[in-house]
Amino acid sequence: MCLPDETIPAEAILGVFDLVDTESHESVHFGVDHKSGLRSIIAIHDTTLGPALGGTRFYPYASEDEALVDVLRLSKGMTYKAACAGLDQGGGKAVIIGDPSELRSDDLFLAYGRFVDSLGGTYITAEDVGTTVSDMAIVRQVTDHVSGLPMEMGGSGDPSPATARGVVSAIEAVSEHLWDTDELAGRRIAIKGIGKVGFSLAERLHRRGVELVVADINTSATDRAASDLGAKVISVDDIHAVDCDIFAPCALGADFNAVTIPQLACSAIAGSANNQLATPADGIRLKDAGITYVPDFVANAGGIINIASGEGGYSTEKAIAMIDRIRSTVANILTKAVELDIDTHAAAVLVADERIAAAKQQEETP
Ligand code: NAD
Numbered sequence: 090m091c092l093p094d095e096t097i098p099a100e101a102i103l104g105v106f107d108l109v110d111t112e113s114h115e116s117v118h119f120g121v122d123h124k125s126g127l128r129s130i131i132a133i134h135d136t137t138l139g140p141a142l143g144g145t146r147f148y149p150y151a152s153e154d155e156a157l158v159d160v161l162r163l164s165k166g167m168t169y170k171a172a173c174a175g176l177d178q179g180g181g182k183a184v185i186i187g188d189p190s191e192l193r194s195d196d197l198f199l200a201y202g203r204f205v206d207s208l209g210g211t212y213i214t215a216e217d218v219g220t221t222v223s224d225m226a227i228v229r230q231v232t233d234h235v236s237g238l239p240m241e242m243g244g245s246g247d248p249s250p251a252t253a254r255g256v257v258s259a260i261e262a263v264s265e266h267l268w269d270t271d272e273l274a275g276r277r278i279a280i281k282g283i284g285k286v287g288f289s290l291a292e293r294l295h296r297r298g299v300e301l302v303v304a305d306i307n308t309s310a311t312d313r314a315a316s317d318l319g320a321k322v323i324s325v326d327d328i329h330a331v332d333c334d335i336f337a338p339c340a341l342g343a344d345f346n347a348v349t350i351p352q353l354a355c356s357a358i359a360g361s362a363n364n365q366l367a368t369p370a371d372g373i374r375l376k377d378a379g380i381t382y383v384p385d386f387v388a389n390a391g392g393i394i395n396i397a398s399g400e401g402g403y404s405t406e407k408a409i410a411m412i413d414r415i416r417s418t419v420a421n422i423l424t425k426a427v428e429l430d431i432d433t434h435a436a437a438v439l440v441a442d443e444r445i446a447a448a449k450q451q452e453e454t455p
Pocket of ligand 1: 248249250252281282283284285286287304305306307310325339340341342361362363389390392393
C-alpha cells in the first residue's frame with residue numbers, strides 16, 4: 090500500500106479499499122504466519138452459484154499491491170470460468186507472496202491450510218502456478234476445503250491433461266462453427282508453449298491427423314514435439330504470425346494486442362493460456378479482423394472442471410462428460426456473439442452474468 094507521506098495529498102493515497110472493487114468482490118482476507126513466512130491473500134469474488142473455487146498462486150510479487158491486484162483479477166476470472174463451464178461453484182483465488190523455491194515448506198502450507206479452513210468452506214483451494222498437487226496434500230491435513238489432490242488420495246491429480254482435452258473440445262466447436270465439420274485431419278494448428286497442457290494438446294491433435302507447428306523458449310520441449318509428433322518448429326517471435334487454421338496459445342498470457350493482432354494469419358484462436366487479451370478492446374480488434382476467438386476462460390476450463398469433479402470422490406467418467414460439454418458451451422457463445430454482433434469475450438461474459446443473475450433471482454424469490 091502507499092504509505093502516508095507529506096508529499097502525497099491525503100486524497101491521492103490508495104488503500105486496500107480503493108483497490109478492491111467493493112461493488113464486485115464479496116470479501117478479501119489476509120493471512121499471516123510469521124514462523125513459516127506465510128503472507129497470503131484470499132479473494133472471494135462471487136458465491137452465488139456455490140462456494141468459491143480457485144487455485145493458489147505462489148509467486149514472488151514485486152509488491153503487496155501487485156499481489157492484491159492479481160488475486161482480485163484472478164478471482165473475478167474464476168467466477169466467469171465456473172459460470173460458463175456450468176459448475177455450481179463461485180469464483181475465488183488465493184496468492185502466497187514469495188519465491189516458492191526459497192519459501193516452500195510443510196509448515197507454510199499447514200499455516201496456509203489453517204487460513205483456508207478459517208473461511209469455513211466459502212473458499213475451496215487447489216493448485217495453480219507455483220503450487221502442486223503434493224502441496225495440496227499437505228493443505229488437506231488441516232482443512233477439508235481443498236481439491237485437486239493427488240490421485241492416490243482419491244483426488245483428481247494433475248489438471249493439465251483435462252485442460253488439453255477441453256481445448257480440443259473448443260477447437261471442435263470452432264471447426265464446426267467455421268467449416269461445418271469437426272473433422273480435424275489435415276488442419277494446420279500452431280501451438281505456442283509446449284508445456285504440460287501444450288504437449289498433451291499436441292499429442293491429441295497429432296492423433297487426429299492435424300499438421301502441427303510449435304514454438305517454445307524451451308528447446309527440449311520443441312525437440313520432443315518434432316521427433317515424437319512430426320511438428321514443425323518455428324521461433325517464438327514468429328509463431329503468432331504463422332499461416333494456420335487455428336492458433337492455440339498455451340504459454341503465458343497477453344498474446345493479443347494492437348501490434349500482434351494485425352500480424353495474425355489464422356482463422357481462429359483456441360488455447361489454454363490465461364488472460365490472452367492484453368485489454369478487453371483486443372477482443373473487439375479480433376472480431377474486426379475476422380478471427381474467431383474462443384475466450385481463454387472458456388477454452389481452458391477443463392482443468393477446473395476436473396478439479397471440481399474431484400469433490401466428494403473423483404470419477405474420470407463424470408469429469409470427462411463435463412469437460413466435453415465445453416464444445417456446446419463454445420458453440421453457444423460463438424452463436425450468441427454473431428447474433429448480437431458483439432465480440433466473443435463480451436458474449437462469454439454475458440453468458441456468465443446471465444447465469445449468475447438467474448441464480449440470484451431464484452434465491453430472492455420467496
Ligand atoms: P507449463 O509451465 O507446463 O507450460 C508453459 C510452456 O510455455 C513451457 O514449456 C514454457 O517453456 C513455455 N513458454 C513460456 N514462455 C514462453 C514464450 N514467451 N514463448 C513460447 N513458449 C513459452 O504450463 P501449463 O500448465 O502447460 O500451462 C500453460 C498455460 O495454460 C498457462 O498460461 C496456464 O496458466 C494455463 N492454464 C493451465 C491449466 C492447467 O491445467 N495446467 C489450466 C488452465 C490454464
